[in-house]
Amino acid sequence: MFKGFKEFIAQGNVIDLAVAVVIGGAFTAIVNAVVSSIINPIVSLFFEADKAGKFGPTIHGIYSQAVTFPLGDLISAIISFLAVALVVYFVFVLPMNKWKEHQAAKNPAVEEETLPSEQELLIEIRDALRKDAAS
Template identity: 50%
Template sequence: MLKGFKEFIMRGNVMDLAVAVVVGAAFTAVVTSLVDNLINPLVGLLFKAESLNNALVLEVAGAQFKFGAVIGAIISFLIVAAVVYFVFVLPVNTLRTRAEERRNAGVVDEEGPVTELDVLTEIRDLLQQDTTKDSGTGKHV
């Protein structure tokens, strides 16, 4: 039971996920600070309020609808999404596309790790060579 748990934890994707959660939490603090200390005061100046949380407040029958706070949350989300896309997703997709183009062009990256596809291709080529050699002798492999 512990062996299976150890194998699960040691998988690359579990470790990557753990790192992503930690980095994401730290990045959230940076974005929150950016919105609270730069964007909120700028928007607050436009609406003559201390921050977005106090701007665009609609009060109806004692209930407060804080549209400014919602706008602040949307701005935070857009900043996080943009950074994640441009710093992580776009470069990784670009690298994958380049690697796929090289693989399709027959260029093998000598420094890269050997994949299952590389090994299977090599085995296929060796079997084809053996079949070609033996076809003249009448032997079947």
């Protein structure tokens, strides 16, 4: 159990994960600020805000109570997620994949010796038995 953990720590995956979490958290704050200051006002142009400041389509209920579905929050969350995912991909994942490809090209993997198939082994055994029987 500890051997696997030790290998995991030694591979550097923990450092990569920690950096991704910290950068992702910091970038999420920036994306949320952009969404709340730019995207939300644009969405509010199409939908009227209710008393709580939520905007989205309003439907009047049976007892003449108006209910607002806060689609603005949903749209904001989707845009935030997509923005963070795009930045993480283009800033972290894509360069890391390019770096790994570069390292793999620099140090080509040693080709393993191909083992004979089961049929080839059986033919060799048969031939060896015939040779022994003939002697």
